[in-house]
Amino acid sequence: MENPISSAVEDYLKAIFELGEKDIKTQDLADSLKFSPASVTGMLKKLSKLNLVSYKKYYGVSLTKQGRLMALETIRHHRLIETYLMQALGYEWHEVHDEADRLEHVISENFEERIAKLLGNPSYDPHGDPIPCKDGIMPQLLGQPLIDFAVGTNIKLTRITKQDSEVLIYLAENELKPGGVFTIEARAPFNGPLTLNKGKKPIPLSYQLAKAIYAQAAI
Amino acid sequence: MENPISSAVEDYLKAIFELGEKDIKTQDLADSLKFSPASVTGMLKKLSKLNLVSYKKYYGVSLTKQGRLMALETIRHHRLIETYLMQALGYEWHEVHDEADRLEHVISENFEERIAKLLGNPSYDPHGDPIPCKDGIMPQLLGQPLIDFAVGTNIKLTRITKQDSEVLIYLAENELKPGGVFTIEARAPFNGPLTLNKGKKPIPLSYQLAKAIYAQAAI
DNA sequence: AAAAATTTTTAGGCATGACTAAAAATATAA
DNA sequence: TTATATTTTTAGTCATGCCTAAAAATTTTT
Ligand SMILES: [Mn+2]
Ligand SMILES: [Mn+2]
Ligand SMILES: [Mn+2]
Ligand SMILES: [Mn+2]
Numbered sequence: 001m002e003n004p005i006s007s008a009v010e011d012y013l014k015a016i017f018e019l020g021e022k023d024i025k026t027q028d029l030a031d032s033l034k035f036s037p038a039s040v041t042g043m044l045k046k047l048s049k050l051n052l053v054s055y056k057k058y059y060g061v062s063l064t065k066q067g068r069l070m071a072l073e074t075i076r077h078h079r080l081i082e083t084y085l086m087q088a089l090g091y092e093w094h095e096v097h098d099e100a101d102r103l104e105h106v107i108s109e110n111f112e113e114r115i116a117k118l119l120g121n122p123s124y125d126p127h128g129d130p131i132p133c134k135d136g137i138m139p140q141l142l143g144q145p146l147i148d149f150a151v152g153t154n155i156k157l158t159r160i161t162k163q164d165s166e167v168l169i170y171l172a173e174n175e176l177k178p179g180g181v182f183t184i185e186a187r188a189p190f191n192g193p194l195t196l197n198k199g200k201k202p203i204p205l206s207y208q209l210a211k212a213i214y215a216q217a218a219i
Numbered sequence: 220m221e222n223p224i225s226s227a228v229e230d231y232l233k234a235i236f237e238l239g240e241k242d243i244k245t246q247d248l249a250d251s252l253k254f255s256p257a258s259v260t261g262m263l264k265k266l267s268k269l270n271l272v273s274y275k276k277y278y279g280v281s282l283t284k285q286g287r288l289m290a291l292e293t294i295r296h297h298r299l300i301e302t303y304l305m306q307a308l309g310y311e312w313h314e315v316h317d318e319a320d321r322l323e324h325v326i327s328e329n330f331e332e333r334i335a336k337l338l339g340n341p342s343y344d345p346h347g348d349p350i351p352c353k354d355g356i357m358p359q360l361l362g363q364p365l366i367d368f369a370v371g372t373n374i375k376l377t378r379i380t381k382q383d384s385e386v387l388i389y390l391a392e393n394e395l396k397p398g399g400v401f402t403i404e405a406r407a408p409f410n411g412p413l414t415l416n417k418g419k420k421p422i423p424l425s426y427q428l429a430k431a432i433y434a435q436a437a438i
Numbered sequence: 439a440a441a442a443a444t445t446t447t448t449a450g451g452c453a454t455g456a457c458t459a460a461a462a463a464t465a466t467a468a
Numbered sequence: 469t470t471a472t473a474t475t476t477t478t479a480g481t482c483a484t485g486c487c488t489a490a491a492a493a494t495t496t497t498t
Pocket of ligand 4: 298301344
């Protein structure tokens with residue numbers, strides 16, 4: 001009768017949300033969570049019984065309204081914590097994700113409210129990811145992938161959708177963070193690398209990486 | 220082969236330490252952790268196999284050097300977190316314990332080091348409990364129970380060894396916190412109440428409570 | 439010192455949430 | 469459209485860490 005939602009459940013809901021909320025395949029979830037497909041099937045049955053997902057065998061899984069809210073709650077925790085760790089505790093960019101992944105499951109609403117207030121109720125985390133509001137509304141995603149911009153455009157970075165530590169360290173070294181302003185210097189054809197410039201030396205980015213970095217046109 | 224210490228193990232080690240480290244009875248542990256004695260026996264066998272305790276059937280359990288260090292580590296986390304929550308996030312006195320009980324198991328060494336540094340490597344938490352150093356050295360306990368002082372003595376509070384929320388709220392309302400200065404105004408005989416005074420109105424404390432509050436003689 | 443009471447351990451269960459291996463369903467190729 | 473490959477589910481295991489009930493050991497009373 002009691003309903004103490006486990007970290008495991010929260011992780012599944014978060015993963016489903018991040019894969020697109022609807023019609024998510026067992027395989028994709030398994031890859032994302034690094035569990036076997038069989039384990040995922042087992043948990044999906046359980047989530048279904050809890051009315052957190054609707055699950056159609058062999059077809060896919062989708063969040064229910066309730067499950068979606070729960071996912072957003074965990075993501076709000078995660079992103080507020082990431083922001084707080086950098087802002088208040090001087091964490092490096094690449095250090096926050098793993099810490100937040102553990103803390104997100106154990107902080108109280110009290111903790112959440114206090115750090116949110118202290119940070120001025122931010123709408124975006126240090127990677128430019130939107131922080132859902134308490135009521136489940138998600139701030140707008142800002143910008144488009146770098147590969148959508150023409151050579152010569154001045155852009156301001158808005159979001160980095162990578163969490164690989166190595167990559168983040170490299171990006172930070174080159175000041176590639178949300179808010180950073182650059183010019184698209186070159187783009188090689190056939191999905192080749194894209195080169196950014198800030199006046200110093202050119203920064204080459206693989207096509208894959210350039211696709212994961214979002215920006216807006218600037219001055 | 221891997222050795223990912225669980226929260227459950229950490230809680231057992233912490234409880235054994237707090238009950239006195241040595242020759243702790245199954246029953247006392249069970250009461251303290253609110254588990255059945257049978258469950259405690261099961262876990263003690265496991266801890267023994269991990270060399271974290273030495274366990275003699277029907278006699279009692281003691282921490283090994285390794286287990287003691289691990290207990291101190293968790294207690295250090297707990298007390299640093301309590302201090303941080305009050306200092307940096309404006310938590311009330313009675314709110315910190317439960318939050319710390321969850322956070323203590325998931326923060327990284329990075330987190331620990333950062334908050335310790337930010338707090339100026341404190342030796343005592345907001346309740347006056349000593350914060351063990353990284354090397355396992357415990358700062359000295361300060362003061363003696365209030366019931367050890369004679370009527371008329373001026374005292375400075377050093378420690379409150381209660382964590383009951385109700386009690387802490389009452390104490391805080393009367394400014395009974397470490398650092399607070401009072402006079403022992405009266406003591407009823409036969410383990411009767413003790414009365415403190417700070418110039419305003421007298422504060423009566425049950426014998427039990429007065430025994431849980433520590434102080435040093437002051438001016 | 440035997441009987442009674444208490445404490446502790448053993449035995450057996452259960453929920454959670456992972457795993458592997460095999461079966462079944464679905465998708466792709468011949 | 470049948471054969472083959474891939475994906476997903478089922479079936480059965482396992483570790484963790486709690487539980488209750490019963491047996492065994494220890495302690496206290498008489
Ligand atoms: Mn919350
Ligand atoms: Mn983020
Ligand atoms: Mn630590
Ligand atoms: Mn404390």
